[in-house]
Amino acid sequence: xxxxxxxxxxxxxxxxxxxxxxALGHEPLWDELDPGAWIPARSVVVxxxxxxxxxxxxxxxxxxxxxxxLTAQRLAAAQGKRGGAAGFLVLDPEHRRLGISxxxxxxxxxxxxxxxxGRLVVTTLARIGSLPARSVTGxxxxxxxxxSAEGIGRRFFSQFRLTAEQMASALxxxxxxxxxxxxxxxxxxxxxxxxxxxxxxxxxxDEQFLGRHVDQYLSEGRALHRRLxxxxxx
Numbered sequence: 541x542x543x544x545x546x547x548x549x550x551x552x553x554x555x556x557x558x559x560x561x562x563a564l565g566h567e568p569l570w571d572e573l574d575p576g577a578w579i580p581a582r583s584v585v586v587x588x589x590x591x592x593x594x595x596x597x598x599x600x601x602x603x604x605x606x607x608x609x610l611t612a613q614r615l616a617a618a619q620g621k622r623g624g625a626a627g628f629l630v631l632d633p634e635h636r637r638l639g640i641s642x643x644x645x646x647x648x649x650x651x652x653x654x655x656x657x658g659r660l661v662v663t664t665l666a667r668i669g670s671l672p673a674r675s676v677t678g679x680x681x682x683x684x685x686x687x688s689a690e691g692i693g694r695r696f697f698s699q700f701r702l703t704a705e706q707m708a709s710a711l712x713x714x715x716x717x718x719x720x721x722x723x724x725x726x727x728x729x730x731x732x733x734x735x736x737x738x739x740x741x742x743x744x745x746d747e748q749f750l751g752r753h754v755d756q757y758l759s760e761g762r763a764l765h766r767r768l769x770x771x772x773x774x
Contacts, residue, residue: 543666548654551638554588557602557629561593564669566600568593575603584611592629596673598680599626608632608639609651619643625680640687644680648687704728730773743772 547563550556558568571591579586585605592602605611608630615628620643630639641649652661664686671682707724708717734743734750743749757764 543662543669545657545662548638548652548657551631551654552633554590554602554604554631557590557592557600557631560629561600564595564665566593566595566669566673569600573601579615584614586611586615586630595627595671595679597676598673601626601628603628603630604633605630606632606634608637609649610639612639612641612651613647613649616641616643616647616649620645620647625676627680627683642680642683642687644684648684650687731769734769734772 543563547560551560555570558570562568569591573589573591575586575589578589584607586603588604590602591599593600601615603611603615612628612630615630616626619626619628624643626643628639628641628643630641632638636654638652638654639649640652641647650661650664657665667686668683671679671686673679704721704724707728708720711720711724737743738747738749741747746752753768754764756762757768762768
C-alpha cells in the first residue's frame with residue numbers, strides 16, 4: 541500500500557493533522573490541549589496542540605510551531621523521559637514544513653517539505669502506514685526504525701552523489717561530462733549490486749569478501765578493476 545503525497549499538500553492548519561493520521565491508516569482524533577499546561581519542554585514554543593490520532597494504544601500528538609524539526613524532537617525526547625511512547629506531528633504552516641518524531645531512544649526526527657516531499661519521504665510514510673499496531677512498544681520501535689531509515693537514506697544518496705561527482709572529475713577518459721557521469725554511475729551501481737550479493741552470503745559466504753579482496757589487491761599492486769571487479773560483474 542502506497543502513500544499519496546497529495547495528503548501532505550493539503551495540510552495548512554493544525555486541525556488538518558487528523559486527516560494525515562487517517563491517510564496513514566490510523567484512527568483520527570481531535571482533542572485540543574492547552575499548550576501552556578501540556579508542553580513538557582520550556583525550550584520550545586508551541587502555538588497550538590492537540591491529540592490528533594491513535595494507532596492502537598499509541599497516541600499521535602499534533603502541534604503548531606515555527607521550528608517543526610526541533611520542536612518535534614524535543615517534545616518526543618521529553619515524553620520519552622516520562623516513560624511513555626508517543627508520536628509527534630509538528631506543523632509549520634508558514635514555511636510549509638512538518639516535523640515527525642517518536643519518543644523512543646534518541647527520538648529520531650524527520651522534517652518534510654509539504655509541497656515537495658521527495659520519494660524517500662513518501663516511501664517512509666507508506667512504511668509508517670503499514671506498521672502493525674498490536675502493541676505500543678512494537679509500534680514505537682517500528683516508527684523509530686522508519687524515521688531513522690529515512691535519515692540514513694538521505695545521507696546515503698548525498699554521499700553517493702558526492703562520490704559520483706568526485707569520480708567523474710578524476711576520470712581519465714571522454715571529455716563529454718554526460719558520458720563520464722554515465723560511466724561512473726554504471727560502475728558504482730555494479731559495486732552496490734555486489735554488496736547486495738555479499739549481504740546475501742553469495743560471495744563465498746564471506747560478509748567481508750569485497751573489503752578483504754580490495755585491500756589485498758591494492759596492497760599487492762594488482763589490477764583491481766580488471767582482475768577482481770570485472771569477473772564479479774560478468
